[in-house]
Amino acid sequence: MNLRELSKLxxxxxxxxxxxxxxxxxxxxxxxxxxxxxxxxxGYRPSxxxxxxxxxxxxxxxxxxPRERNMLGDLLFTEFLGGCVERAAELGYDVTLAMAxxxxxxxxxxxxxxxxxxxxxxxLSSPLIEDxxxxxxxxxxxxxxxxxxxxxxxxxxxxxxxxxxxxxKAAKLLTDLGHRRIALLNGEARYYFAxxxxxxxxxxxxxxxxxxxxxxxxxxxxxxxxGRDEALRLLDLAPxxxxxxxxxxxxxxxxxVQSVLAERGLRLGHDISLIAHDDRLxxxxxxxxxxxxxxxxxxxxxxxxxxxxxxxxxxxxxxAPLPEEVWPVDLVVRASxxxxxx
Amino acid sequence: MNLRELSKLxxxxxxxxxxxxxxxxxxxxxxxxxxxxxxxxxGYRPSxxxxxxxxxxxxxxxxxxPRERNMLGDLLFTEFLGGCVERAAELGYDVTLAMAxxxxxxxxxxxxxxxxxxxxxxxLSSPLIEDxxxxxxxxxxxxxxxxxxxxxxxxxxxxxxxxxxxxxKAAKLLTDLGHRRIALLNGEARYYFAxxxxxxxxxxxxxxxxxxxxxxxxxxxxxxxxGRDEALRLLDLAPxxxxxxxxxxxxxxxxxVQSVLAERGLRLGHDISLIAHDDRLxxxxxxxxxxxxxxxxxxxxxxxxxxxxxxxxxxxxxxAPLPEEVWPVDLVVRASxxxxxx
DNA sequence: CAACTCTTCCAAAGCGCTTTGGATAATTTC
DNA sequence: GAAATTATCCAAAGCGCTTTGGAAGAGTTG
Numbered sequence: 001m002n003l004r005e006l007s008k009l010x011x012x013x014x015x016x017x018x019x020x021x022x023x024x025x026x027x028x029x030x031x032x033x034x035x036x037x038x039x040x041x042x043g044y045r046p047s048x049x050x051x052x053x054x055x056x057x058x059x060x061x062x063x064x065x066p067r068e069r070n071m072l073g074d075l076l077f078t079e080f081l082g083g084c085v086e087r088a089a090e091l092g093y094d095v096t097l098a099m100a101x102x103x104x105x106x107x108x109x110x111x112x113x114x115x116x117x118x119x120x121x122x123x124l125s126s127p128l129i130e131d132x133x134x135x136x137x138x139x140x141x142x143x144x145x146x147x148x149x150x151x152x153x154x155x156x157x158x159x160x161x162x163x164x165x166x167x168x169k170a171a172k173l174l175t176d177l178g179h180r181r182i183a184l185l186n187g188e189a190r191y192y193f194a195x196x197x198x199x200x201x202x203x204x205x206x207x208x209x210x211x212x213x214x215x216x217x218x219x220x221x222x223x224x225x226x227g228r229d230e231a232l233r234l235l236d237l238a239p240x241x242x243x244x245x246x247x248x249x250x251x252x253x254x255x256x257v258q259s260v261l262a263e264r265g266l267r268l269g270h271d272i273s274l275i276a277h278d279d280r281l282x283x284x285x286x287x288x289x290x291x292x293x294x295x296x297x298x299x300x301x302x303x304x305x306x307x308x309x310x311x312x313x314x315x316x317x318x319x320a321p322l323p324e325e326v327w328p329v330d331l332v333v334r335a336s337x338x339x340x341x342x
Numbered sequence: 343m344n345l346r347e348l349s350k351l352x353x354x355x356x357x358x359x360x361x362x363x364x365x366x367x368x369x370x371x372x373x374x375x376x377x378x379x380x381x382x383x384x385g386y387r388p389s390x391x392x393x394x395x396x397x398x399x400x401x402x403x404x405x406x407x408p409r410e411r412n413m414l415g416d417l418l419f420t421e422f423l424g425g426c427v428e429r430a431a432e433l434g435y436d437v438t439l440a441m442a443x444x445x446x447x448x449x450x451x452x453x454x455x456x457x458x459x460x461x462x463x464x465x466l467s468s469p470l471i472e473d474x475x476x477x478x479x480x481x482x483x484x485x486x487x488x489x490x491x492x493x494x495x496x497x498x499x500x501x502x503x504x505x506x507x508x509x510x511k512a513a514k515l516l517t518d519l520g521h522r523r524i525a526l527l528n529g530e531a532r533y534y535f536a537x538x539x540x541x542x543x544x545x546x547x548x549x550x551x552x553x554x555x556x557x558x559x560x561x562x563x564x565x566x567x568x569g570r571d572e573a574l575r576l577l578d579l580a581p582x583x584x585x586x587x588x589x590x591x592x593x594x595x596x597x598x599v600q601s602v603l604a605e606r607g608l609r610l611g612h613d614i615s616l617i618a619h620d621d622r623l624x625x626x627x628x629x630x631x632x633x634x635x636x637x638x639x640x641x642x643x644x645x646x647x648x649x650x651x652x653x654x655x656x657x658x659x660x661x662a663p664l665p666e667e668v669w670p671v672d673l674v675v676r677a678s679x680x681x682x683x684x
Numbered sequence: 685c686a687a688c689t690c691t692t693c694c695a696a697a698g699c700g701c702t703t704t705g706g707a708t709a710a711t712t713t714c
Numbered sequence: 715g716a717a718a719t720t721a722t723c724c725a726a727a728g729c730g731c732t733t734t735g736g737a738a739g740a741g742t743t744g
């Protein structure tokens with residue numbers, strides 16, 4: 001069943017039926033209702049290809065598949081992607097994946113996607129501190145939006161969480177509790193978010209006249225093993241250097257840290273304090289830890305949903321100001337934090 | 343730059359240029375070379391939408407996004423998806439994600455994808471023992487392929503690994519080593535693959551005249567916690583019931599089991615044996631365990647790559663026999679298995 | 685009642701490709 | 715050398731939608 005058949009059936013022109021179905025104002029509500037009913041009855045569904053050709057819009061958003069695989073990274077990405085796909089479907093968009101691995105360079109991928117008009121816009125996640133993709137997409141005139149921020153010469157739209165503020169809050173909670181030696185287990189240093197978190201952390205320390213100590217700050221993968229390894233290293237420091245509190249960038253890391261602490265018989269919230277950032281994954285919750293974890297939390301799935309909305313709004317009004325949305329991050333205090341021991 | 347402009351530039355008809363570029367035989371190699379060169383020079387890229395409209399093919403494959411989120415499941419899916427996207431791109435196809443969550447029923451999603459001709463075919467992963475999606479897609483006449491198998495009334499193409507054989511081999515290794523009480527930590531019972539694994543396991547036991555004991559067989563999520571919980575339960579059994587070997591369905595489970603064993607001071611391969619299935623994720627390897635793990639192994643990423651090839655072949659020759667490919671699974675013996683103690 | 689303005693609908697022109705059904709020129713066959 | 719064959723190429727017709735530029739009828743206005 002296509003438009004022509006449907007309009008013949010209705011005794012109307014294709015124009016009118018098309019307009020009726022697409023909600024244009026210049027058609028009476030009566031004919032609109034008739035058209036809708038007939039479309040429903042005969043299971044009419046406009047051909048995506050024809051519509052794309054006619055409008056020049058593909059009705060498809062591209063999400064860039066991260067180059068590297070790694071455990072937590074993948075989990076976060078899946079959750080984010082799930083949010084994107086879900087919301088996109090609700091808004092009538094498809095989501096396709098763009099990957100730049102193997103033979104193709106990233107640029108070639110974007111060029112191809114762009115020139116063959118496969119996607120209307122792209123979503124970039126995990127931006128680096130300086131991310132070349134921003135200038136590239138800008139040059140190619142491909143609409144896009146960032147999940148996160150980046151230092152960039154050209155303007156870009158983004159949705160980000162307040163990583164700086166989150167880690168400031170978390171570190172401030174610890175300094176207010178009297179902690180003086182606080183360790184930061186960060187994500188990889190090349191990512192913007194890790195940089196922002198470190199800055200928030202340092203700001204809180206500086207406010208109390210403390211300086212972050214280099215041996216207490218470590219970037220790395222957001223996996224359990226990194227948490228374990230760093231926890232072992234930190235606990236083996238001489239007492240004068242050993243941290244009394246640890247701030248983790250992910251629950252996975254915190255999990256590794258916590259298991260080491262348990263092995264050493266250290267009680268969370270008493271002998272040592274622990275805070276982590278919680279992305280609200282479906283399957284891993286700060287509150288479900290053996291000792292419920294104090295955490296900064298923000299749903300990465302919700303971010304996926306929202307970023308799709310922002311991108312689509314941007315596509316519909318390309319000349320409107322670029323979206324710049326920063327979500328505040330809550331600090332939820334649970335049992336894993338307590339006053340510093342004298 | 344579109345076809346018409348390009349053909350004008352070349353002084354050829356659109357027909358000829360189109361045929362030249364698409365490798366049809368009725369055009370001389372000389373003009374083909376010229377057309378290719380001009381296309382390259384001017385950065386001509388055929389419009390996906392126009393091609394779709396003209397051919398009725400979308401050049402897009404749909405991958406069904408699993409309904410539930412769970413940690414290892416997500417990791418496996420991401421790895422599989424990565425393989426799909428990568429290979430699809432190499433073959434000139436896009437991959438879009440179909441999700442059946444929230445308001446839309448799964449059927450509505452497929453119907454929509456089908457009628458608006460958004461995808462040429464779909465890839466289903468994690469099939470249930472009896473999976474209604476098979477009949478549904480068959481009825482809708484949507485081409486599809488399964489990653490895994492299922493009991494179904496209608497025919498379907500698939501790529502699967504020999505789960506039955508893999509777990510038979512693994513269990514046989516253990517019985518040959520003299521183990522008599524072997525536990526199986528399986529995936530969730532509703533999935534076909536879990537069923538197949540259990541059958542292989544039981545077959546190996548039966549060959550030695552052993553019956554699987556119900557208290558030693560447990561299905562569940564493929565996460566570390568399930569491994570830990572079950573390990574604790576098993577080790578607390580009275581000696582006469584306690585297993586001397588454990589067979590896990592995933593490295594995550596094995597990881598949980600292994601940590602419990604370590605806490606109890608049991609040495610892998612001496613006091614107790616452990617085998618797991620290893621999907622060859624990027625970030626988690628059986629050989630990297632503290633005691634390298636004996637494992638059945640098969641790359642789920644490679645399966646993603648292959649299933650895309652199979653689906654595309656099927657789309658090109660819909661009347662050819664449906665693909666039915668089963669990969670043998672290697673059993674790699676490492677240090678975590680040893681003879682049963684007398 | 686003529687002159688306007690809305691409202692409602694339509695015919696037809698694309699969008700950029702593929703493909704059918706020739707046409708023309710070059711080559712071979714008898 | 716005429717007829718048949720083959721190798722190249724082309725004009726034009728879709729594919730199914732959106733959208734432009736009216737047209738016809740209904741309602742308003744002076």
